[in-house]
Amino acid sequence: MPSSDSLILDAVRIALDGRSLLALDLAVAPGEIVTVMGPSGVGKSTLLDYVAGFLPTAFSASGAVRLGELELTALPAEARHVGLLFQDPLLFPHLSVAGNLAFGMRAGGNRRERRRRIDAALDEVGLGGYAERDPATLSGGQKARVALLRVLLSRPRAMLLDEPFSKLDATRRDELRRLVFAQVRERRLPTLMVTHDAADAQAAGGRVIELDLPSDAG
Structure with missing residues (x-):
């Protein structure tokens, strides 16, 4: 069953x-x-x-x-x-790492709480301090981790x-x-x-x- x-x-x-x-x-x-x-x-x-x-x-x-x-x-x-993770990270080049992660989050909650969740998620995958980084400066593995977090933060x-x-x-x-x-x-x-x-x-x-x-x- x-x-x-x-x-x-x-x-x-x-x-x-x-x-x-x-x-x-x-x-x-x-x-x-x-x-x-x-x-x-x-x-x-x-x-x-x-x-x-x-x-x-x-x-x-x-x-x-x-x-x-x-x-x-x-x-x-x-x-x-339903979260979907592709072979390409598909990060938005005009947004920071934090902007990309915020895009995936459901509406609701105040800005401070959303940023707290973003920072905690980045810390969890070894990307603490990367919130304001330009996605173009990330390695392939780092982009893949950000893509994963964007999906997971959408719950x-x-x-x-x-x-x-x-x-x-x-x-x-x-x-x-x-x-x-x-x-x-x-x-x-x-x-x-x-x-x-x-x-x-x-x-x-x-x-x-x-x-x-x-x-x-x-």
Whole structure:
């Protein structure tokens, strides 16, 4: 029986131009990391788009996405409270580090409290004192940590990871994996990760779902 905080994909089917890409039934428990792997074109990132509410109109989809009893499928992306971490940090170049983090936070609370949360989050990931830094001055690993904090400060109820470690060197990749996985487990966020890297799946330590190209592909 899935937990009341599980991420549930109920009979999800995604197709492109009438051709089925994937069919999936899945329940991801709080704090669990489920890895989705498979060749390019199989629909891994498209699956995350559907869960997050960003599915391009070229695709057709059916099936329900729920967080516990809350039906997400008909909700706009901003109402789903699902965090999405990409392979590129996608930081706003015209905002400071603190500005980027504040952008992800839900409305409400006074400015001092919001800044306190931002400073505490930066301290937690070893970026204390970086609040006023220009994102252009950060290393790749530092940008990735800021991107993670921006998602976490939005207080998501589930996490989607779309190859978030793929552009880092081996050392930074290992550091960020440990940080991301520790954070989602600590916050008990059901997490769905898409990757081509078996080392990501091994580090996550959870279930691995292998998607295959349809037999009529190509």
